[in-house]
Amino acid sequence: MKSFFDTVFHRASVRSFNSDPISDAEWDTLLKSAMAAPSAVNKQPWDFIVIDDRRTLDALAAELPYAKMAAEAPAAVVVCAVPARANEGKLEYAVVDASLACENLLLAADALGLGAVWTALYPQSVRENVARRVLGIPEDVVPLAFVPIGKPRGETKAKDKFLPGRIHRGRW
Ligand SMILES: Cc1cc2nc3c(=O)[nH]c(=O)nc-3n(C[C@H](O)[C@H](O)[C@H](O)COP(=O)(O)O)c2cc1C
Numbered sequence: 223m224k225s226f227f228d229t230v231f232h233r234a235s236v237r238s239f240n241s242d243p244i245s246d247a248e249w250d251t252l253l254k255s256a257m258a259a260p261s262a263v264n265k266q267p268w269d270f271i272v273i274d275d276r277r278t279l280d281a282l283a284a285e286l287p288y289a290k291m292a293a294e295a296p297a298a299v300v301v302c303a304v305p306a307r308a309n310e311g312k313l314e315y316a317v318v319d320a321s322l323a324c325e326n327l328l329l330a331a332d333a334l335g336l337g338a339v340w341t342a343l344y345p346q347s348v349r350e351n352v353a354r355r356v357l358g359i360p361e362d363v364v365p366l367a368f369v370p371i372g373k374p375r376g377e378t379k380a381k382d383k384f385l386p387g388r389i390h391r392g393r394w
Contacts, residue, residue: 229333234380236337237291239372243274244297248334252371255330256301261319267308268320271300271357278356282368285352289341295370299327300353303344303364313364317344320366327369337374340367 224232244252253270261267273279274297283293292298303320305313324340331338343349343365353365 224333229329232378232380233329233332234337234378235339236331236372236374236378237339237370238375239291239295239337239370240375241294241296242373244336244371248336251334252299252327252330252336256299256323256327259319259322259326261322262309262315265307265309265315265319267304267306267316268323269302269304269363270323271302271359273298273300273357279370281356282352285356286341286343286349286368288349289368289370291339292341292368292370294375295372297372298368298370300343300357300359300365301327301367301369302359303366304362305364306362316364317366320364324367324369331371332378335373336371337378338369338371340369343368 249272256270257266279292279295279298283290301320301324303316305311305316308316308319328338328340343353350365353359353368354361359365
């Protein structure tokens with residue numbers, strides 16, 4: 223098992239996959255990791271749609287121009303934000319909380335030797351509506367991210383993003 227820091231600094235968006243399926247044990251770890259995220263007032267305002275059906279993956283890849291890599295992924299997760307279950311019923315809390323769950327999912331994928339990429343659904347209403355139509359997501363649920371997952375084809379190369387100038391000590 224990789225250390226936490228090995229995973230954090232190794233994770234990168236993976237957009238090319240081989241066809242190996244995700245095992246049941248891997249799904250268990252991925253989804254438990256996602257749901258371990260913090261959330262405002264511990265409301266956990268998220269739901270996850272696990273997709274491993276080839277036709278559904280291809281349909282989404284065909285209709286989502288920034289998620290074409292799903293056509294070669296063996297699986298994907300749509301991370302949904304559920305405002306009705308969020309703190310104060312607010313969309314903003316639901317989106318923040320579901321985003322944390324999504325990051326946990328990305329990190330868990332890397333820790334398992336898998337690769338994944340967050341592709342935006344929210345806040346692009348056209349893309350949200352594609353996901354709603356293809357996956358039967360209700361109107362009051364926000365499809366946040368479509369995350370293709372699989373074994374990376376080739377090396378994963380993380381970017382070095384550390385910029386000391388972005389750190390303000392004490393005050394801006
Ligand atoms: C909110 C959000 C939306 C994104 N949308 C897309 C997308 O639609 N398609 C895509 O290929 N990558 C998408 N990405 C991935 C980013 O391009 C990627 O995280 C960024 O370039 C940094 O690279 P890294 O993930 O390898 O560190 C998105 C990432 C985030 C956080």
